[in-house]
Amino acid sequence: MTIPGKSSGARAERASAGARRAHGERTRQAILEAAVDIASAEGLEGLTIGRLAAELSMSKSGLFAHFGSKEELQLATVEAARDIFVREVVLPAFEAPKGVARLWCLCDVWLEHVRREVFRGGCFFAAAAAEFDGRPGAVRDRVAAIMKEWLAVLGRSVAEAQAEGQLDSSAEPAQLAFELNALEMGANWAYQLHGDRQAFARARAAMVERLRRLATEDGLPLLPPLKQSKARPSRAARGKART
Amino acid sequence: MTIPGKSSGARAERASAGARRAHGERTRQAILEAAVDIASAEGLEGLTIGRLAAELSMSKSGLFAHFGSKEELQLATVEAARDIFVREVVLPAFEAPKGVARLWCLCDVWLEHVRREVFRGGCFFAAAAAEFDGRPGAVRDRVAAIMKEWLAVLGRSVAEAQAEGQLDSSAEPAQLAFELNALEMGANWAYQLHGDRQAFARARAAMVERLRRLATEDGLPLLPPLKQSKARPSRAARGKART
DNA sequence: CGCCAAAACGAACGTTCGTGCTATATTGCG
DNA sequence: CGCAATATAGCACGAACGTTCGTTTTGGCG
Numbered sequence: 001m002t003i004p005g006k007s008s009g010a011r012a013e014r015a016s017a018g019a020r021r022a023h024g025e026r027t028r029q030a031i032l033e034a035a036v037d038i039a040s041a042e043g044l045e046g047l048t049i050g051r052l053a054a055e056l057s058m059s060k061s062g063l064f065a066h067f068g069s070k071e072e073l074q075l076a077t078v079e080a081a082r083d084i085f086v087r088e089v090v091l092p093a094f095e096a097p098k099g100v101a102r103l104w105c106l107c108d109v110w111l112e113h114v115r116r117e118v119f120r121g122g123c124f125f126a127a128a129a130a131e132f133d134g135r136p137g138a139v140r141d142r143v144a145a146i147m148k149e150w151l152a153v154l155g156r157s158v159a160e161a162q163a164e165g166q167l168d169s170s171a172e173p174a175q176l177a178f179e180l181n182a183l184e185m186g187a188n189w190a191y192q193l194h195g196d197r198q199a200f201a202r203a204r205a206a207m208v209e210r211l212r213r214l215a216t217e218d219g220l221p222l223l224p225p226l227k228q229s230k231a232r233p234s235r236a237a238r239g240k241a242r243t
Numbered sequence: 244m245t246i247p248g249k250s251s252g253a254r255a256e257r258a259s260a261g262a263r264r265a266h267g268e269r270t271r272q273a274i275l276e277a278a279v280d281i282a283s284a285e286g287l288e289g290l291t292i293g294r295l296a297a298e299l300s301m302s303k304s305g306l307f308a309h310f311g312s313k314e315e316l317q318l319a320t321v322e323a324a325r326d327i328f329v330r331e332v333v334l335p336a337f338e339a340p341k342g343v344a345r346l347w348c349l350c351d352v353w354l355e356h357v358r359r360e361v362f363r364g365g366c367f368f369a370a371a372a373a374e375f376d377g378r379p380g381a382v383r384d385r386v387a388a389i390m391k392e393w394l395a396v397l398g399r400s401v402a403e404a405q406a407e408g409q410l411d412s413s414a415e416p417a418q419l420a421f422e423l424n425a426l427e428m429g430a431n432w433a434y435q436l437h438g439d440r441q442a443f444a445r446a447r448a449a450m451v452e453r454l455r456r457l458a459t460e461d462g463l464p465l466l467p468p469l470k471q472s473k474a475r476p477s478r479a480a481r482g483k484a485r486t
Numbered sequence: 487c488g489c490c491a492a493a494a495c496g497a498a499c500g501t502t503c504g505t506g507c508t509a510t511a512t513t514g515c516g
Numbered sequence: 517c518g519c520a521a522t523a524t525a526g527c528a529c530g531a532a533c534g535t536t537c538g539t540t541t542t543g544g545c546g
Contacts, residue, residue, distance in 0.1 A: 023512085023523075041377045045288075049504065061506085062524040070504060121377050126432075130373035133435040134284045134364050144436050178429060178445045185432060186425025189369075192376040193387050202421045266543085267493060292534065304536085305494035313534060 028066050031056060032080040035073065040081070040119035043131050044074045044139065074139050081124040082146050088118050090153065099164040100211065100219040103157040107180055107207050111200050114188050122192045125150070126185050151177050166219025167211075176214075183207055271309050274299060275323040278316065283324070283362035286374050287317045287382065317382050324367040325389050331361050333396065342407040343454065343462040346400040350423055350450050354443050357431050365435045368393070369428050394420050409462030410454075419457075426450055 034055050039047040049070065053060045067073040089109050096105040114122050121127050125147050132140040154177035161167040183203045190199030205227060212223050277298050282290040292313065296303045310316040332352050339348040357365050364370050368390050375383040397420035404410040426446045433442035448470060455466055 027523080043374065043377075048502080050502070059525050060504090061526070064505070065524075068505095127373055129432060129436045130370055131286065133432075134286075140436075147436065175445055175448065178433065178442065179426065179449045182425045182429025182432075182446070182449075183422065186421060186428055189372060189376075189425075189428060190421065193372045193383075193390065199421065202418055203425070205418065206422045206425075270493085291532080293532070302495045303534090304496075307535070308493075 027058075031063060031066060032076055035077040036081045036084065036124065037120055039074075039077050039121075040124045040127060041121035044077065044128055045131060047074070047077065049073070071138060075142060078128065078139065078142050078146070081119070081128075084118065085113075085124065089113050098157070098160045100161045100166040100215060100222040103154070103161050103167075104207075104211065104223055106154060106157055107184065108204070110184050111187055111203060114184075114191060115197070115200055123185065123188045126188050151181055154180055161219060164218070166216055166222065168214045168216060171214050176210075179210060180207060267309075270301075274306060274309060275319055278320040279324045279327065279367065280363055282317075282320050282364075283367045283370060284364035287320065287371055288374065290317070290320065292316070314381060318385060321371065321382065321385050321389070324362070324371075327361065328356075328367065332356050341400070341403045343404045343409040343458060343465040346397075346404050346410075347450075347454065347466055349397060349400055350427065351447070353427050354430055354446060357427075357434060358440070358443055366428065366431045369431050394424055397423055404462065407461070409459055409465065411457045411459060414457050419453075422453060423450060 031052065035047055035052055038052060038055065049060050049064055053063045056063070067076060089106075093102060093105040093109045096102040113119075125143060128139075128143045129147060132143055151174075155173040158167065158171070158173035158176045162169040162171070162173070183206050187199040187203035190196040190202075204224075208224055208226060212220065212226060215223060274295065278290055278295055281295060281298065292303050292307055296306045299306065310319060332349075336345060336348040336352045339345040356362075368386060371382075371386045372390060375386055394417075398416040401410065401414070401416035401419045405412040405414070405416070426449050430442040430446035433439045433445075447467075451467055451469060455463065455469065458466060
């Protein structure tokens, strides 16, 4: 399992001076918390050191000393966002048993994390990817790697569902992962740009439709029922679902 | 048809002084051409006046006078990008007869315009939307309106295909438009971030699969054939397709 | 030709950016 | 207590940003 793991290494260097670092590490964490919030809404470039320092009522230089460069701050912010994503999306979904249940759970909880605004600006990585896909550098590489990880998690879950005999094995895992990911990002886009909450229902409907068609007899009961397609809005398909 | 229309109004003001403005309008157009190129790759905020002036070997102030403010420049750039999009995507697709043929053509030529890099940074509006979805203002509103236009064009094409009896009328046009758009943006994302050319084939496959399942007997022949799914890469499904 | 408006220019404004240097609190350890 | 390391603050820098201003170049028209 590559995704569910801690990444922000708490380096200890000297064992004796460990306790001294406690306070510094705590403020560093506080900085990153605010940084993720700002960056998710205004972009990793809009995340400015002065702005961040003002938000936390501390001096630019004091804050700056924690990172040494803007790029390092951005990288740390990306890493912090990944930690949050793992905690809020991946791990919860991994409580479901492997197979179709977990696959669906990954999709569902992903959409939920956007709707709940775990990140103020929707999907942190969709925003970061769009911002940095044009400029080479460490930040872009890291963001790309993380999104590849996510796609791999989706793909592996598809493969596991197939291995469990819950999903037709004719489907290519990477292809299905691509489609599910695209629907997720489509919902994120519609919600961020248009404030369209209906987009979540649309994405869910498309995912369920796609998955149900590939599900075997074993897998079908693990998926939510189809809405009865036509006009009637069909209230509360999954209990909490709300347009 | 709301989309296929000129938007950049060539105002004439005084008939006598018309000729004088000719040159000014030409450089304005040249500025916007470069502006679209830069903005599509580095964002509408990364589109800096100094950078743009340097690109065109002219002074900041001389360039600035054409627009009066940065926001006005951004708006003009968005409008210019829309003109290009209409010319390169919408109008070509509208040469196909209305119905499934045109709907597919819209999807196909959209993907092609990303692959051909009509805009250096892929889909101009996907980038602009991601950049501005968090900050209110005229630019955000305009970008949102244009993307709504595009979604409406897709939706209307679906409805027309249904009216022609080429597509099952049980599908909700807006839902299908959402899905097709999501797949487009997913392909754009994968190509921009990972340089993954295969993404185009993946998006195309998902679209064809989705559309074929909804197509009636009349509509089916208007769609490209399915790749023979399994392992074998099945060379050149559409002649030009290449991983 | 001279006139005059449009177009382009060059220099400067006030901010804000990221980033250095230096000094001052804070605090566990000897 | 005092030492040494760490954390934060203060200040200044050079560059780039959007913007304004006054001036100079350009080119169609009387």
